[in-house]
Amino acid sequence: MRTELLKIIEGGLEKNRDKVQSYTQLLIDKLRAEGDEKFANRIKNILEKKIPHPVYLDEFMAKPVDQDSRLEMVDVSLANDTSEQIVLPDLTKIKLDHYIASLKHRSEFVKLGLDLPESLLLYGPPGCGKTSIAHYISQQTGLPLITAKLDAMVSSLLGSTAKNIRRIFEYAKERPCILFLDEFDAIAKSRDDEHEVGELKRVVNSLLQNIDNFNQNNILLAATNHEKLLDPAIWRRFSTVIEIPKPPVTEIEKLVQLFLSTIDCDFVQDEKKLFKVSALLEGLSPSDIKVLCYNAIKTTVIAEGKTVTYPQFIYQIYLFKHTEKDKTSLMRYLNENGVTQAEISKQTGISVRQVRKMLKDEEGKIYG
Structure with missing residues (x-):
């Protein structure tokens, strides 16, 4: 306190x-x-x-606006507005939990004379949960999350952009909150980039000054999909840096179980089938996996079914990952991933005899 x-x-x-x-x-x-x-x-x-x-909470209503467009430059989310569930690799989760614990013990650090900056930079591919993590930190600390809206902050007049950055930091500084700068690379690009104009470099200088001033007593989060574009000086402004990678198979299994938890599913308790499904999803982001799972749920509901089945889910993976949509390619994919000919017939609407013939003909082409 x-x-x-x-x-x-x-x-x-x-x-x-x-x-x-x-x-x-x-x-x-x-x-x-x-x-x-x-x-x-x-x-x-x-x-x-x-x-x-x-x-x-009403104090958050007077949001800063861009003077030219009159657009609000921040969104405000209250800590009790969301209930984020995140699935992360073990080491990543340990780093995140350590950061959250340090936020919860800030008063004790101050007592010891350690007024440490509590800034966090998240980086990694798009769709891997950086924004969800920001909301999760808000939820865990009980602090509102102020998310800067870069489309309103970045003005066609770069001088106005620097002013907008200052207004957002001043707004957040006056309130107990967490300031979140998403798509951070849009305003924090390297000043050594020969393609950037001098005025944009001055925007980065202004950003660095505002971060230095804000970091003394406040909590700053930032996220980027393009960490290589960031100015080198930016990295030194963050006391904690965490990479948010695409999930490995073990985390994909947990994500599939989480996203399908609202409906019966005939394979999430079957270790072999769940592993098979997760291996096929490797390389996708959590956001992609969520969309795929929800597509499977919608298909089940539309068909007036009660359970998401393994063949149906393999079918959805094929539709999501493959550009060729011919029935022969689909049947081969289903068959190679453990779907029986009878189940293929049910999924495609083609008779079992025709399925058997098409698969046999396809096998002849491959091995003949």
Whole structure:
């Protein structure tokens, strides 16, 4: 709670009522969570007496806007608005849990005189859960998540972009929250890139200055799909850097079980079939796997079925991963992955006799 007390003092010295009010409410919430209801109520009474209409979450409504387009430059998600479930490789999850634990013990670090920056950079292929991780951190810490909207932040006038960056950091600095800069490479590109204009390099300089100032007492998250584009100086601004890779087979198994958990499924408890399915999905992102699983669920519901079957799911994998959609190629794929001729007939609407003949003809072409 030392962090909240420091923020309240800062807000008082700055005569920033919103800042005092927001961090006082956060202090009240933490006191109640620790069972000190009496002291929390005393502070709450003072807050209500001094501020006729106390608000906490409403303070996030006055969002910064781009002066030219008048578009809001941030989205605000409350910690209790989402219930994120994430599946990560063991080492990645350990790193993330360690970072979250450090956020929860910030007050103790301050007590020891260690006012450490708590900034996190996530990088990796698209669709691997970086945005979900940001919401998960918000959920675990109880802090609202402010997500910068880069389409509104990046102006056609680059001078305005630098001003927009400053407005977003100032907005987040006045409130107990987590600031999340998604698609970070759009504003943090290397200043050594000969193709970039000088004004954009000044935008990066402005970004670095704002991060340095913000990092002193606040929580910053950033995510990028293109880490090689980032300016070298950017990496030094983050106390923690975590790669979010595409999932290996063991994590894919967990993802399939998670995404199909809302419906009966005849293969998720069968180790051999689940492993086969997961091996076929290797190389896809969690986002792709989620879409594929939901497609299988929709197909089942539309057909008035109750269970997602193994043959049906293999069929969905084929549709998702293959550009050629001829029936012979489909039947060969199903057959090679353990789907019987009777089940192939059911999935394709072709008679068993015709399926047998087409597979035999195809085998003759391959081996003849």
